Amino acid sequence: MKKTLNVLSIIVERYYPDAFVFAILMSILALVMAFLLTDSSGTEIVIAWGDGLPALMAFTAQLSITLLAAHALAHTDAMQRGLRAVGNLPQSATAAYMLVVFGASMGSLIAWSLGLVVGATLAREVAIQCARKNIVVHFPLLVASAYAGFVVWHMGYSASAPLFVATPGHTLEDVMGVVAITDTVFTWQNLAIIVTTVSALLIVCPLMQPSQDKCLQIDVDKLDQEPSTDPEIETMTIAERIENSRALTLMLGLALVIYIFVSFYQKGFFLNLDIVNWSLVGFGLLLARSPVHYVHLIYKAGSAVAAIIIQYPFYAGMLGIMTGTGLVQVMSGWFVEHASSSTLALYAFLSAGIVNLFIPSGGGQWAVQGPVFIDAANQLGVAPELIVMAIAYGDQWSNMIQPFWTIPLLAIAGLHVRQIMGYTVIIFLLTAVIFAGGIYLWGLG
Secondary structure, eight states: OHHHHHHHHHHHHHHOOOHHHHHHHHHHHHHHHHHHHSSOOHHHHHHHHHHHGGGGHHHHHHHHHHHHHHHHHHTSHHHHHHHHHHHTOOOSHHHHHHHHHHHHHHHHHHOHHHHHHHHHHHHHHHHHHHHHTTOOOOHHHHHHHHHHGGGGGGGSTTOHHHHHHTSTTOTTHHHHOOOOGGGTTTSHHHHHHHHHHHHHHHHHHHHTOOOGGGOOOOOGGGSOOOOOOOOOGGGOOHHHHHHTOHHHHHHHHHHHHHHHHHHHHHHOSOOOHHHHHHHHHHHHHHHSSSHHHHHHHHHHHGGGGHHHHHHHHHHHHHHHHHHHSSHHHHHHHHHHHTOOTTTHHHHHHHHHHHHTTTOOOHHHHHHHHHHHHHHHHHHHTOOHHHHHHHHHHHHHHGGGGOGGGHHHHHHHHTOOTHHHHHHHHHHHHHHHHHHHHHHHHHHHO
């Protein structure tokens, strides 16, 4: 494994570009493929690309708030104490990697955004505590372990495709009906694949640690240890007393938390990106010292969202090309043409992994692939819930080689994508076997 990792590290270091460059190259590839594989003219392709650029603006804003609010929450005094306590648990390098993998996996199964933020923050704190205890760990591998936990997100409670088809009135209800969440996420087959995947990650991630002389440890001496910015009470003006009043943040935070619990009471327990965001903001306000302290925490997180803001529109442009020119139907249609009732789910899984490189959005991907494969499933007599989960698995699987979702994670960790990609390629190969095998056996049952 270490020899393989050395080769992969060399390849990644030499040939894997920055995430923004990757987005540009994938955009060019989408343009070329649309021109060669569809009947669209060059003008139509460019128009589809340009019209698609703003498609993820609302999502970009939501994700930016997620990152800002989660970063601020993680840096409140109470959360820092809690993270230090958890980060202090590992007494060996193996335990350190396992803790990060497990924490990120559990967070991802609750909500994908929580998995990314929890994983990145936990990896950083574990690295700090290990450095203080003279336990040698490789910080990039800790962050890669956190990202590895993200590979199960589409099997959990915030799974986009299963939640979509479980909602009455969804766009494919006429051809597949409403598929209950108990037939997709909460099946014994899916739960068994989750346990198998997480168990494999707990074993494999520690095994990927390089020799101690090659480990990159976090520099504790250079960590940001800013003193409190709160002014002395005796010297505060009336305006400063208002700015530093904890009562204001408590009231606003409590209002958000009450809203969330009332929503759960009225609609049942559910999660979406908005609920996650207001949860993060609400609890952040409750734990902040004052309004000015919370604003200070948000300012500190500001630079982390820059990469999201500039890159996500170009991924939206790829989505525009894929849907506006019919390229996604061409790609998925090839798989459908060559599939049988016993292999359709595998083709759905593989094609979803490919399409995810161009449309790194679980919900968006289902919107363009779902109609194609559900039609094929009806023709071949394949259960629609199997197709739903096959596409979900393919989406989460190729995230391990798609830097789109590493952006918020790496922003918190302060690393470059090249530093973790060699490890996530191994996870990509490992989970290919688990997911493909699991989907195939599920279909046989």
